[in-house]
Amino acid sequence: MDAIPLTDEQEAEAQQLMQRIQEESRADILALARLLVSKRESEIFGETEFQARDVVHRVAAKAFEVHLREKKNGYRGSGIVCVHCQQAAEFQGYRKKEPVSLVGQVLCQRAYYYCHRCGTGSFPWDEAVGLTPKRLTPAAEQVASMAGVVCNSFAEAADNVLHTMAGLRLCESTVQRTAEDAGKRLGQLLADGKTLDFPHPWDWHRDAQGRTCAYVSVDATGVRQQAEDGGPAEGRMPYVAMVYNPVPDLPDDSPFHPSPKATMKARYLAGLYELDELGVLLRKQAGQVGMDRAEQWIGLTDGGNGLENFVRTNFPRDVVLILDFWHASEYLLELAKAVHPDDENARQALHKQWCHIMKHEGGQTIRTHLEQFPIPPRKPAARGKLSETLTYFKNNLHRMDYPTYLANGWLIGSGAVESACKTVVGQRLKLAGMRWREDGTDTICHLRALFKSEPRQWQAFWQRSIN
Ligand SMILES: [Zn+2]
Secondary structure (H helix, E strand, O other), X not given: OOOOOOOHHHHHHHHHHHXXXXXXXXXXXXXXXXXXXXXXXXXXOOHHHHHHHHHHHHHHHHHHHHHHHOOOOOOOOOEEEOOOOOOEEEEEEEEEEOOEEOOEEOOEEEEEEEEOOOOEEEOHHHHHHOOOXXXXXXXXXXXXXXXXXXXXXXXXXXXXXXXXXXXXXXXXXXXXXXXXXXXXXXXXXHHOOOOEOOOOOOOOOEOOOOOEEEEEEEEEOOEEEEOOOOOEEEEEOOEEEEEEEOOOOOOOOOOOOOOOOOOOEEEEEEEOOOHHHHHXXXXXXXXXXXXXXXXXXXXXXXXXXXXXXXXXXXXXXXXXXXXXXXXHHHHHHHHHHHHOOOXXXXXXXXXXXXXXXXXXXXXXXXXXXXHOOOOOOOOHHHHHHHHHXXXXXXXXXXXXXXXXXXXXXXXXXXXXXXXXXXXHHHHHHOOOOOOEOHHHHHHHHHHHHHHHOOHHHHHHHHOOOEO
């Protein structure tokens, strides 16, 4: 810790506080000393470290307690304005509270006000210090939320990870409620048009022509739902949207390679949004990372309902729309299967040949090629597939100019957003046997998206640096 500049008065207070903390922690520190001398060489670390951490936590909790004993803790005079009815709420004395902090429970007293008119009691201190409804302090809230969204389940976070890694003992429902409440708060901030942290324009990577490029992408992924009675309910499809700066795929001799250390930067948004609403939020994030400064905008999506239009409407500045190559290639695979239902090798060879044409000669050429492809009359299933594929290609032709995209060094696969669907949503909300409620789906998606975005975003949210 850096030296904190204090006034003379504060320094005197600190000296007194240290005396009292020392006095009140003597028993704990003595217990720690006794613990250490009792250990053989082979036992000095390991379990002893956890026991030592518990003692250190108790000493720190004691420091908070001793300090808070001297403070007013929300006392604002004999009366305050009732937050509910704006009448006078009277001071009723002090009430006990034991918030759970990162260093364990901290026993304290804080001022209580009661409004006789509307019958509402209030503790100004609880709000001022940022206690959650489950009486967690902000740091405990952050750690519990992180474990809740990163672990495979709230139970795993509570029963094992938080306890072992942070010495924090919380029950499963507390972890769940805490993470969901935090996700809800985040969702509300974003919906209110707020941003976390100040804008940090990215250093956009250059394409083969030396133009800086910014990418946006959006996709949807199904999450299984639980009904009120615990049984299955109809699934919901959270959207995952992202603005990103991927490392381009340039020829070896290109002068525009980014530094070898360059990695993809991304900001994600996820939740049970309407596309219109999501567009507003993604534009805000794009503004934060300086998308305006990139010379070329690229929107990569698959053929999903409304996705192309989402990019076109929200990012209208000469955006290049690209149909995800792998999605188009799936159509070719299905068609190859229908042509060669019983011959795996022939099917693979045909699929490979078609993909090659599509990749190197583009959408129009593969379309013409398929139109002329001789399908035997005794294969009506293949005829059906062919007409389906031709319709799909016809509708997407304007965004299937793969040879040009590749020559520019642009990405042609929406791998980034598909991988985001997995990392942001799938790996937490789509594990075996999982079913979610609508609220949990939405709020945990928000928090996961924040966690997977640049690390500064997560920190800014918890430091409450909100603009
Ligand atoms: Zn009132």
